Amino acid sequence: MTKIDEILREALKMYKPTPSEEEILKRVSEKIVREAILESSRYEGILDVTLEGSAAKETWVRGREEVDIFIHFDPTVALETLEKTVIELGFKVLRKLDGNPRLMYADHPYVEGRLGNVIVNIVACYKVNPPNWISATDRTPYHTKYVKEKLDQNARDEVRLLKAFMMCCGVYGAEIKMRGFSGYLAELLIINYGGFMETLREASNWIPPVVIDIEKHYKSKEEVLDVFGERHLIVVDPVDRMRNVASAVSEEKFSEFILASKLFSRSPSISFFKPREEIISKTSTIRGNGERCIVIVYFKLSSIKPPDVLWGELKKTENGLKKYLESSGFTVYRSDSWTDEENICLIAFELPSLTLPYVKIHQGPPVHNPNVLQFIDKWIKNEDRIAGPWISGTRLYILRRNNIRNVVEIIRKGLSENRVAVSKGLAEDLRKAEIYTSIEEVGNTRARKFLELFLDGRPAFLDRYEG
Amino acid sequence: MTKIDEILREALKMYKPTPSEEEILKRVSEKIVREAILESSRYEGILDVTLEGSAAKETWVRGREEVDIFIHFDPTVALETLEKTVIELGFKVLRKLDGNPRLMYADHPYVEGRLGNVIVNIVACYKVNPPNWISATDRTPYHTKYVKEKLDQNARDEVRLLKAFMMCCGVYGAEIKMRGFSGYLAELLIINYGGFMETLREASNWIPPVVIDIEKHYKSKEEVLDVFGERHLIVVDPVDRMRNVASAVSEEKFSEFILASKLFSRSPSISFFKPREEIISKTSTIRGNGERCIVIVYFKLSSIKPPDVLWGELKKTENGLKKYLESSGFTVYRSDSWTDEENICLIAFELPSLTLPYVKIHQGPPVHNPNVLQFIDKWIKNEDRIAGPWISGTRLYILRRNNIRNVVEIIRKGLSENRVAVSKGLAEDLRKAEIYTSIEEVGNTRARKFLELFLDGRPAFLDRYEG
Numbered sequence: 008m009t010k011i012d013e014i015l016r017e018a019l020k021m022y023k024p025t026p027s028e029e030e031i032l033k034r035v036s037e038k039i040v041r042e043a044i045l046e047s048s049r050y051e052g053i054l055d056v057t058l059e060g061s062a063a064k065e066t067w068v069r070g071r072e073e074v075d076i077f078i079h080f081d082p083t084v085a086l087e088t089l090e091k092t093v094i095e096l097g098f099k100v101l102r103k104l105d106g107n108p109r110l111m112y113a114d115h116p117y118v119e120g121r122l123g124n125v126i127v128n129i130v131a132c133y134k135v136n137p138p139n140w141i142s143a144t145d146r147t148p149y150h151t152k153y154v155k156e157k158l159d160q161n162a163r164d165e166v167r168l169l170k171a172f173m174m175c176c177g178v179y180g181a182e183i184k185m186r187g188f189s190g191y192l193a194e195l196l197i198i199n200y201g202g203f204m205e206t207l208r209e210a211s212n213w214i215p216p217v218v219i220d221i222e223k224h225y226k227s228k229e230e231v232l233d234v235f236g237e238r239h240l241i242v243v244d245p246v247d248r249m250r251n252v253a254s255a256v257s258e259e260k261f262s263e264f265i266l267a268s269k270l271f272s273r274s275p276s277i278s279f280f281k282p283r284e285e286i287i288s289k290t291s292t293i294r295g296n297g298e299r300c301i302v303i304v305y306f307k308l309s310s311i312k313p314p315d316v317l318w319g320e321l322k323k324t325e326n327g328l329k330k331y332l333e334s335s336g337f338t339v340y341r342s343d344s345w346t347d348e349e350n351i352c353l354i355a356f357e358l359p360s361l362t363l364p365y366v367k368i369h370q371g372p373p374v375h376n377p378n379v380l381q382f383i384d385k386w387i388k389n390e391d392r393i394a395g396p397w398i399s400g401t402r403l404y405i406l407r408r409n410n411i412r413n414v415v416e417i418i419r420k421g422l423s424e425n426r427v428a429v430s431k432g433l434a435e436d437l438r439k440a441e442i443y444t445s446i447e448e449v450g451n452t453r454a455r456k457f458l459e460l461f462l463d464g465r466p467a468f469l470d471r472y473e474g
Numbered sequence: 475m476t477k478i479d480e481i482l483r484e485a486l487k488m489y490k491p492t493p494s495e496e497e498i499l500k501r502v503s504e505k506i507v508r509e510a511i512l513e514s515s516r517y518e519g520i521l522d523v524t525l526e527g528s529a530a531k532e533t534w535v536r537g538r539e540e541v542d543i544f545i546h547f548d549p550t551v552a553l554e555t556l557e558k559t560v561i562e563l564g565f566k567v568l569r570k571l572d573g574n575p576r577l578m579y580a581d582h583p584y585v586e587g588r589l590g591n592v593i594v595n596i597v598a599c600y601k602v603n604p605p606n607w608i609s610a611t612d613r614t615p616y617h618t619k620y621v622k623e624k625l626d627q628n629a630r631d632e633v634r635l636l637k638a639f640m641m642c643c644g645v646y647g648a649e650i651k652m653r654g655f656s657g658y659l660a661e662l663l664i665i666n667y668g669g670f671m672e673t674l675r676e677a678s679n680w681i682p683p684v685v686i687d688i689e690k691h692y693k694s695k696e697e698v699l700d701v702f703g704e705r706h707l708i709v710v711d712p713v714d715r716m717r718n719v720a721s722a723v724s725e726e727k728f729s730e731f732i733l734a735s736k737l738f739s740r741s742p743s744i745s746f747f748k749p750r751e752e753i754i755s756k757t758s759t760i761r762g763n764g765e766r767c768i769v770i771v772y773f774k775l776s777s778i779k780p781p782d783v784l785w786g787e788l789k790k791t792e793n794g795l796k797k798y799l800e801s802s803g804f805t806v807y808r809s810d811s812w813t814d815e816e817n818i819c820l821i822a823f824e825l826p827s828l829t830l831p832y833v834k835i836h837q838g839p840p841v842h843n844p845n846v847l848q849f850i851d852k853w854i855k856n857e858d859r860i861a862g863p864w865i866s867g868t869r870l871y872i873l874r875r876n877n878i879r880n881v882v883e884i885i886r887k888g889l890s891e892n893r894v895a896v897s898k899g900l901a902e903d904l905r906k907a908e909i910y911t912s913i914e915e916v917g918n919t920r921a922r923k924f925l926e927l928f929l930d931g932r933p934a935f936l937d938r939y940e941g
Contacts, residue, residue: 212842213842214842215842215868239868258867258868259865259866259867261868262840262841262842262865262867262868262869263841263865265841265842266841266846266865266870269841269846269847270847270850273847294859294860294861295832295833295860295861295875298832298833299832299833299860299861300831300832340833340835340873341861341864341873357861357873359831359832359833359834360827360831364767364826364827365762365765365766365767365826366762366765366766366807366826367826368807373729374729374730374732374733374736375679375680375681375682375729375732379733379736380736380737380740383737383936383939387936387939392761393761393762393766394761394762394766394808394824394929394930394931394932395931395932396931396932396936397808397931397932397933398726398729398730398733398933399726400725400726400729401682401706401725401728401729402729403733405931406807406808406824406931408762462861463861464861464862464863464864464872464873465861465862465863465864466864466865469850469854469863472850472854
C-alpha cells in the first residue's frame with residue numbers, strides 16, 4: 008500500500024459516514040419527505056415531493072449531513088404562488104419536526120431548518136422536461152438522476168474525498184461567500200476523471216481556459232468557448248448544454264484548487280484533510296505585527312438577512328471602499344471581509360501607509376486642449392497648488408496638497424458624505440462603524456481569528472505547507 | 475497703436491542692436507574672418523572661409539552676439555584631418571586675437587572663444603552641393619543663403635522678437651541642455667508665418683503632429699509623416715528635404731511654446747520679454763517647504779568637458795537614477811538636473827516620501843506556471859515574507875519586507891554596488907556624491923537658485939503669469 012493510499016484511507020475514515028450514520032440520515036430524510044408529502048396534499052399544483060442533493064446521491068461528507076427536499080410544482084403555477092407556498096409549507100413541516108425553520112435565499116427563497124446535526128432545505132422547483140426550465144432549481148432532480156446513474160459505490164467515496172479535500176483547502180461551496188466548487192461540480196469531476204487522485208493529477212496540469220464536456224454536447228473546445236465566452240473553467244452541464252456548472256467558481260478559487268492539487272501531488276499529507284482550525288493554532292504568529300498598516304471597518308448588523316444576501320452586500324461594500332481608498336490616493340495591497348452572519352461585519356485593508364503623502368500629482372489637460380487656460384487660471388492662485396503647472400509630454404501637471412491625510416479620517420468623511428459606493432443594505436450600519444488600525448482593538452474573538460488569518464494571507468491549504 | 479504694438483516696440487528696444495552695436499559686431503567678424511583666411515592659407519584642402527549664423531543673417535539678439543566662422547574643406551579631405559585641422563586653426567586664430575579658445579563638441583569638435591562680449595565659434599564643413607552632405611555642418615552655408623534671401627529688414631526684427639520671446643520663455647536653443655528651438659528654426663517660422671504675432675497666433679492653435687514644409691518638398695502632410703514618422707513637430711528643411719529642422723525639439727519644449735503662445739496672445743505683457751532672473755526674485759517663496767520630500771544628489775566634477783557632452787551624461791544619469799528609484803519602490807513625482815558646466819552637478823527628485831513602506835507587493839508566477847512550486851519553496855520559509863503567498867486572478871503574490879527603507883541609504887547602496895544605470899563619464903564623481911534631503915543643505919548659491927525653481931516647478935513663462 009502506497010503512502011497516498013494510506014492517506015486516502017485515513018481521510019475516508021474521517022469523512023465517510025459509518026453504516027449506522029447512513030441509516031440515521033436515511034431515516035431522517037424519509038421522515039421529512041413523509042411530512043412534506045402530507046403537507047403538500049393541502050395545496051393545489053404540487054405534483055411531487057422528492058429527496059435530492061448529496062443525501063439522495065449518497066455523496067455527503069460526514070459532519071456535513073444535509074437533506075434537500077424538493078417540492079415539484081405544476082408549470083402553470085405562478086412563480087409568486089410557488090414561492091409563497093414553499094415558504095408556508097417549509098415552515099409548517101419544519102416547525103412540526105422542531106426543525107427551527109428560517110427563510111433563506113439563493114436564486115429564490117427557500118426554507119432551512121435543522122434536525123439534530125442535519126441541515127434540512129425545503130426547496131421549490133417546477134416539474135418540467137429539459138430544456139424547458141422555468142426556475143434555476145428545475146434542473147436539480149435531473150442532476151440527481153444523472154449522478155446516481157454514473158457513480159458506483161466506490162466512485163461515491165472518491166467524491167467524498169474530493170469534497171473533503173476541497174473543504175479543507177477552502178475552495179468548496181458555490182455560495183457568494185466562497186465562490187468555489189459546488190457538490191455537483193465535484194461529482195462531475197469524479198465522473199469525468201474517474202477518481203480523486205486522477206482529478207488532482209489532471210487539475211495540477213490545468214491551464215486556463217479549462218473545458219470539460221462529459222456528454223460531448225459540443226464538437227470541440229473552441230465551440231464551447233464560442234458559446235460561453237473566454238472563462239477560466241467551463242464544465243458543460245450534462246443535463247443542460249447551455250449551462251456552465253462552474254460559472255460560480257471565481258478565478259482565485261479555480262487557481263487555488265490547481266495549486267492545492269499540485270502541492271498535494273508533490274507532497275501528499277493527511278494535513279490537507281484536516282480542518283483549518285486544527286492547523287492554524289500551531290502556526291499563527293503574525294509577521295511584522297505593529298509595523299504593518301491595517302485598517303479595519305468594523306460594524307454591527309441591525310437586521311438579520313440570508314447569508315448570500317449579506318455576503319453579496321459585504322463584498323460589494325469592500326469593493327466600493329477599496330475603490331474609494333484608491334481614488335483618495337492610497338494603494339490597497341489587499342482586502343477581505345468577514346461576518347459571523349448574525350451580528351458583526353468587518354472589512355479589512357492592508358496598505359503601504361496609513362497616511363497620504365503631503366502632495367499628490369494632479370493631471371491637467373494637454374496644452375492643445377481648449378480648457379488649458381481654464382486649468383491654469385483655476386490653479387495658479389489656489390493655496391493647494393504646491394508646485395507647477397509643469398509640462399510632461401504634452402500635458403500639464405501640478406502637485407496638489409492632500410488636505411486630509413489620515414486614512415481613518417478619509418474613510419469617515421467618505422462614509423458620512425456618501426462618497427463611497429457601499430451596498431444600500433449596509434449603508435445605515437456602516438455610518439456607525441468603528442474604524443480600527445490594529446487588530447488588538449478588535450474585541451470579538453472570531454473576528455480577531457479572521458484578522459490573524461487575513462494578516463497571514465495564505466489560503467487554507469498553504470498555511471499548512473512548510474515546503 | 476495697440477497694446478501689443480507697444481509691447482513689441484519696447485521688446486525690440488531691448489533686443490535689437492543699435493546701429494553702432496551692429497557696426498561693432500560687423501568689424502569684429504571681419505577681423506576674425508581675415509585672420510582665419512590668413513591662417514587657412516597654411517593648410518591644404520581649405521577652399522573657403524565664410525561668416526555664417528545670426529551675424530551673417532543679421533538676426534542676432536542684442537546681448538547674444540555670436541560669430542560663426544566656417545572653414546570649408548575639400549570633400550576629399552578625410553574627416554579626421556578636417557577635425558584635427560579646424561581645432562589647430564581655431565586655437566591659433568583665437569589665441570592670436572586673445573579669444574581664450576576652448577574645445578567644444580556638437581556633432582563634431584569645434585573651437586569656441588570670446589572677444590569682449592562676442593562668442594566666436596570656428597567650425598569646419600565640407601564644401602559640397604546639396605544633397606551630397608558629408609558632415610552635419612555642410613548645410614549651414616545654404617541655410618544662411620536661404621534665410622538672407624527670404625528675410626527683409628523688417629522680418630529680421632520679427633525673428634529677433636521671436637528668439638527673445640523663446641529665450642525668456644525657456645524654449646530657445648537646440649543644445650542637449652534645452653532641447654528647444656534653434657535660431658534657424660525660429661527664422662523658418664517667421665518665413666513661414668510672416669511675423670512674430672502671426673507665429674504666436676498659429677502656434678497657439680498647434681495640435682500635434684504639426685508639419686511645416688515651406689518649399690513644398692512634399693505633396694501632403696501625410697507624405698511628410700510617412701517619411702519622418704509620427705512626431706510632434708516636423709519642419710522640413712528648405713535646403714534638404716530629408717531633414718527635420720525641429721528634430722531636436724522635445725515634446726515638452728514644443729508644448730511649452732504652444733502654451734506660452736496662448737498665454738501671451740491672451741494677456742500680452744512685456745514681462746514675457748524679461749529675463750527670468752528679474753521676475754523670480756519677486757515671487758520665489760517655496761510652497762510647502764519642509765513638508766515636501768526632496769532628494770538631491772550633489773557632486774563635484776573632476777574634469778571639464780563640453781557642455782553638450784556633460785548635459786547628455788547628466789540627463790542619462792538622471793534617468794538611470796529615476797528608474798532605479800522606481801524599481802526600488804519609490805514613485806518619482808518629478809526630477810531635474812543642473813550643472814554650472816564647470817564644477818558642480820546636481821540631480822534632484824521629488825517623491826511622495828523619503829521612506830519606503832514596511833512591506834511591498836512581490837509578484838510571483840501564475841499557478842499554472844511550472845515554476846510555481848519553486849516560488850513557494852523559496853519564500854515560504856524566508857524571513858522577509860510578511861504575508862502570503864495568496865492568489866489574485868491566477869497569480870501568486872506575497873508581501874515582502876523592505877529591508878532598506880531610507881532613500882539616502884538606497885541611493886548610496888545603488889551607486890556603490892553599480893546597480894544604477896549612470897553615465898560612465900560621471901560614475902567616478904558620483905561615488906563621492908553628497909545626498910541631501912533639503913535645499914538648505916546646499917551651500918552653492920546658483921545650485922540653490924536652481925533648486926528653488928525646481929521646487930516651484932513652473933516653466934519660465936508661467937512663473938510670471940498670475941492669471
